[in-house]
Amino acid sequence: MSKILVVDDSPTARAFMVDTLSSTGHHILTAVDGEEALHKASTERPDLILLDVVMPGKNGFHVCRQLKAEATTKGIKIILVTSKNQQSDRVWGLKQGADAYLAKPFDTAELLMTIAKCL
Secondary structure: OOEEEEEOOOHHHHHHHHHHHHOOOOEEEEEOOHHHHHHHHHHHOOOEEEEEOOOOOOOHHHHHHHHHHOOOOOOOEEEEEEOOOOHHHHHHHHHOOOOEEEEOOOOHHHHHHHHHHHO
C-alpha cells in the first residue's frame, strides 16, 4: 500500500486520520508542524501528504508551496485538510500546488475517496 504522511497539530485530528488510514493498510507517518513535515517529506518520500493548513510556525499553504518547489518533493500528492472552508481559501490552496482540498469536518468516506483519487 501507499506511504502517507499525516501532518496536523491537533492530536485528535491526527489520531482520527491515522486510525482511519491504518485500517486500510496504508503505512502512516505523522508530523505535528510544518518543519517536521518538510523534513519527513524529504527523508521518507511519502506518496501522499494530508496537510493541515492552520498550524503554528509554517502554515500548510507555505509548506505546500515549499514542497512543490523542491525537485525531490514536487511529485508528492498533497491534500490540504483544514477548517478553513471559504472558497477563497480553497482556491489559494490549489494555487499553492495542492492536489485536493478537504474542509473539516469531513467523514471517513470522503477522506478515503479523496485519497484514492489522488493516489
